[in-house]
Amino acid sequence: MLYVLQPGRLLTAEGESFVVREDDAALLRLAPHRVDRIEVGRQIRLDEAALDLAAATDTVLLRTDGWGRALGRWTPAGSGRARRQLAQAAVVLDPARRLELARSIVEGRILSQRTLLKRLARGRKGADFTAGVIKAAPRLRRMARAALLNPRLDTPAALMGQEGEAAALYWPLLAASLGKPEFFRGQRRRRRGEDAMNVVLDLLSGLLARDMEVALERHGLHTGFAVLHAAEDGVEALVYDLMEEFRAPLVEACALALFGRRALERQHFESWGDSWRLTQEGYGACIRGYEAWVARPVTGQRSNEKMLWRGVMEEQALAYVAYCEDGVAYEPYRMDY
Incomplete structure (x- = not known):
């Protein structure tokens, strides 16, 4: 599980990894197989690359209000079962x-x-x-x-x-x-x-x-x-x-x-x-x-x-x-x- 909560940080994707950045520095790189859910706080930026990688790897991505309540989520397509x-x-x-x-x-x-x-x-x-x-x-x-x-x-x-x-x-x-x-x-x-x-x-x-x-x-x-x-x-x-x-x-x-x-x-x-x-x-x-x-x-x-x-x-x-x-x-x- 990945939590990105510090205001001002960016969640993006580079290659086949999720990347958390602050200013010009990469703070964390994480392969999708190591995470099945990502939660981001209200003042976190995220870009299309992160959304695309989440969709391609069946990773649930949630935006929260900073106190644990979910505001919305990006989820994989349905299983069709x-x-x-x-x-x-x-x-x-x-x-x-x-x-x-x-x-x-x-x-x-x-x-x-x-x-x-x-x-x-x-x-x-x-x-x-x-x-x-x-x-x-x-x-x-x-x-x-x-x-x-x-x-x-x-x-x-x-x-x-x-x-x-x-x-x-x-x-x-x-x-x-x-x-x-x-x-x-x-x-x-x-x-x-x-x-x-x-x-x-x-x-x-x-x-x-x-x-x-x-x-x-x-x-x-x-x-x-x-x-x-x-x-x-x-x-x-x-x-x-x-x-x-x-x-x-x-x-x-x-x-x-x-x-x-x-x-x-x-x-x-x-x-x-x-x-x-x-x-x-x-x-x-x-x-x-x-x-x-x-x-x-x-x-x-x-x-x-x-x-x-x-x-x-x-x-x-x-x-x-x-x-x-x-x-x-x-x-x-x-x-x-």
């Missing part, structure tokens, strides 16, 4: 198959929340947080099992309600683990900038969403056809579906580490009316933290081989394809304890 997308649409239109798949996704999300809390509690003795996790863990396990098997949870809306009940246990404990109420008050409020932790979670979620979108599109899936989140014009609902099982290990765990290791402190945030937002330095710290996090090796559940996190996302995209096309049972990604 009409049969695959028809099979995907057939699942969405079949209430039984849609519910089966949605159940697996919610189960995976709740189990990963439980595992993250247990990891955070490991080695802590006598703390209120540890006692809270010991009490909550069995409840979260029962909620995950109910998401998979309870006949009363028979619609995507009901399953999202079950996820909401699990979240009511999860977020206060996550805040207790952080132990910095000035940064996080224990409630997840998306896109409001209510506190520092919510700002960081929003940014990291955006990075994860773009990674997931690339993985899904690479394998010809339609990102608007989903089973848990409702299909709406202009909404990448499938991206949000498959992000669920990765939020705890990649977004929430990474955010806690950034604060815990003091890569993020008060000076990395500024007030914006009644809300918070990251400074440029804070934004850079989040990107560096996320990229280091997803670059760690992890064992893929399908292959049982070591790979990077983006490889695991690709595995899950292929598992989704296998369910839609061949009826192979879908197993969500579950964190290892």
